[in-house]
Each structure stands twice: as C-alpha cells, then as structure tokens.
Amino acid sequence: MNFGLNFVNAAADILHQIAEAGLKVKVETSADPIIDMDYKEELKVVYPMFTLHDQMMKDLEKLGIHEFTCTPYFTSNKPKFGEHCAWSESSAVIYINSILGARSNREGGLVDLACAITGKTPYHGLHLTENRKGQILFKILFEDWDTFDLTSIGLKIGEIAGNKIPVIEGLKKVSFDDLKNLGAASAASGAVALIHVIDVTPEAKKVEDAFQNDKPEEIIEIEKKDLKELREKYSTEWKQQPKNISIGCPQLSKEEVFNVLKKLKGKKIQKDINFWICTNNDVKNSIINSDFSDILKSSGAKITSLCPLLTPLPRPLMTNSAKTCFYSNASYRNLDDCIKVATEVKEND
Ligand code: F3S
Numbered sequence: 001m002n003f004g005l006n007f008v009n010a011a012a013d014i015l016h017q018i019a020e021a022g023l024k025v026k027v028e029t030s031a032d033p034i035i036d037m038d039y040k041e042e043l044k045v046v047y048p049m050f051t052l053h054d055q056m057m058k059d060l061e062k063l064g065i066h067e068f069t070c071t072p073y074f075t076s077n078k079p080k081f082g083e084h085c086a087w088s089e090s091s092a093v094i095y096i097n098s099i100l101g102a103r104s105n106r107e108g109g110l111v112d113l114a115c116a117i118t119g120k121t122p123y124h125g126l127h128l129t130e131n132r133k134g135q136i137l138f139k140i141l142f143e144d145w146d147t148f149d150l151t152s153i154g155l156k157i158g159e160i161a162g163n164k165i166p167v168i169e170g171l172k173k174v175s176f177d178d179l180k181n182l183g184a185a186s187a188a189s190g191a192v193a194l195i196h197v198i199d200v201t202p203e204a205k206k207v208e209d210a211f212q213n214d215k216p217e218e219i220i221e222i223e224k225k226d227l228k229e230l231r232e233k234y235s236t237e238w239k240q241q242p243k244n245i246s247i248g249c250p251q252l253s254k255e256e257v258f259n260v261l262k263k264l265k266g267k268k269i270q271k272d273i274n275f276w277i278c279t280n281n282d283v284k285n286s287i288i289n290s291d292f293s294d295i296l297k298s299s300g301a302k303i304t305s306l307c308p309l310l311t312p313l314p315r316p317l318m319t320n321s322a323k324t325c326f327y328s329n330a331s332y333r334n335l336d337d338c339i340k341v342a343t344e345v346k347e348n349d
Contacts, residue, residue: 011109015060016059019060019063024062025064026118029113029116030067030069031060031065033070033278033307033311034056035311036305036306037053039306063113069280069305071180071251073096074253074254074283079096081102082101082102083103085102086105086107086112088112090188091184091187091188093105093106095183095250097193097194098194098201099179099202103132104121105125105193132203133165133210133212133214134167134196134210134212135165135167135217136161136219137167137169137219138169139221140168140222142223143170144224145171145224147320147335148320150171150182151181151320153227155322156222157190157192157195157222158190160190162190162191164217165194167198167211168195169198169207172200177255177256179197181321181322182195183195184321184322198210234322235325236331238316238331241273242341243317244313244315245276245317245319246308246318246319247275247319247320247321248278248308249278251278251307252277252279257283259335261277261295262295264339268299268343269343270342271300275299275301275302275339275342276302278308280305284303299343308328316331317329318338319331319332319333
C-alpha cells in the first residue's frame, strides 16, 4: 500500500472508516514506510503528517497490516513466480514483476486496499502473459558500469519507455540490488512496471523469450556519455553544504547497508549533516544489535526506516538515489561522493 503525501488526509480518513467498520485484509499486505519515531525530534519540524501518525498506525494494525517498508520482498511479503498481486508502490511493483516474475499492475492507493480486503484483483494488464511481452530493446554499449551508472540508465529508460515494456541487453552480471535501483528510477521517470533483463530476469532467458518471438518496436543504444547530461538534468546543485544526505530509496537491503557501513568505517559525519541510511525495520534492528553498531555510533550516521520523500528532509539534500532526485530537488551523486561530502571538512569551512 502506498499513501501519497498529497492526499494523505483524505486517505487517512477513508482508512479510519474502513478500520472502524471492522474490515480486515485477507492476504499478506504491507504498507509504505511510516514515520520513524526514533527520530521524532529531528523529523517533527518538517513533517506535516506527524499528527496523523498514531491514528493511521492504529487503523492499519486493526486491518491486519504490520509491515511498513517499500521493499517488503526483503521481509515477509515476497511473492512467488507467477503469483497474482495488487501492489501500488511503483519501485516494488517493478521489482516483483521483473525480478521475481510475480504479476501486478501499478495499482492506485486505496484500490490496493480494496484488493487486500477482498483477496481479489482484476485480471487484466500485466496479469496476462501476452501483455508482458517486451516492446523496446535497450542495448547497453559499455561494460564498466557501476551502481550509479545503473540508476542513471534506469532514468533514461523510463524517460524513453513511458508505459511500455523495456528489454535490456548488456547487463549480464547485474545484481538484484542494482536492478532494484534501476527499476525504481525507470518507474519514476516513466510509468514502467516491468523490465526484462536478458539472461538475468526469469522471463528473459533469451531475447526471443522477452519479446515472445516477436520483434522489438524500437532499438535504443545507451552509451556512457549519455549519462552525464542526464545527471545534470536531474541534479540540483546547491551552493551550500547539504544539511541532509539520504542513502536508500528504495530502502536498502541488508547487503547494501553493510556496504555503506564498510565505507563509513573510521570516518566521522560532520556535525551539521544528517547522514541517513534508509532500510526496513528488520534490517535496522539487526544492524543496531550487531557488531556494525560500533561503526554507526562512531561515524554518527543514522540508520532509519523512514522514506526520504514521505518524510521530506530539509534542503540542501544530497542523495545517490535516482528516484529521490527525480521527485525532489536534491544533488545527485554516487555513494562514495555522498560519503566524502558527509565526512570531509572543506578547507575554507
Ligand atoms: Fe521507498 Fe520512499 Fe523511495 S517509499 S522507493 S524510500 S520514495
């Protein structure tokens, strides 16, 4: 389930009425991130929804929803191949369609709740095999891509594909975490809900599988030089040092959090900067209770279950997330540069 900030009052009101009527969800259901109360002091000055938090939490619990993350497939809500779902968080829809081979359209907020309560969803769109056929072939012409390149490639693909189904050739060894970030970017800059990656995703062992033995409508080549212009387009360049740096949109997997913490080892976040590591509650709690908590404490980084967009962080904001950049005026940098800015005092400061 997804609660857009702009209609949160209306959604909260409807949710309350549904919960008061005693309705319950029939199938495994999770909701997007909510406020991380561990940081209520830092967040309350910027968060207009704060007063609704308690009521919404009670209503969601009454309905039978206890999980709050945009990456529920890392916890208890991981659909199987071919399973029919009704999800609305765009980054999660594209993940389960593309990487897990489950089937979901991009549902609207509250339609998803109706599906959860009835246990049914309309059988159309991406639930049908014939509608999962690839339409545009994207050829990645360079091999030395990294995580940051992949998120930028995601933005580019979303811009071009709109609501069509892209097929990507040339990313053979891409990790699922990197695909999560690429997909979230495409789902933000376009209305993409499914991407086939040749020899990686389950419905695209070969090019012919992805196109269901048909031909692509269009073939687009992406070179490394295309990404520079794209980053300049989406990045907001602030003169001042960032107040907040957020890593994790979509929320990070456990392995991604480990990677950030390893890079932070021996470093200290500057006192005027909040460095947010966004992940789900399970990962957050397991890190806090692990040996990695020493790195968290000594670096001053904040591990949190918040969403940097639903919990608007004061600007200047910096991020390595293409999705955060697309929806907000944040500086767009790779992870190493975010850490460098957070931890290195400039000589003239
Ligand atoms: Fe998740 Fe918020 Fe980003 S819900 S995908 S962290 S916008």
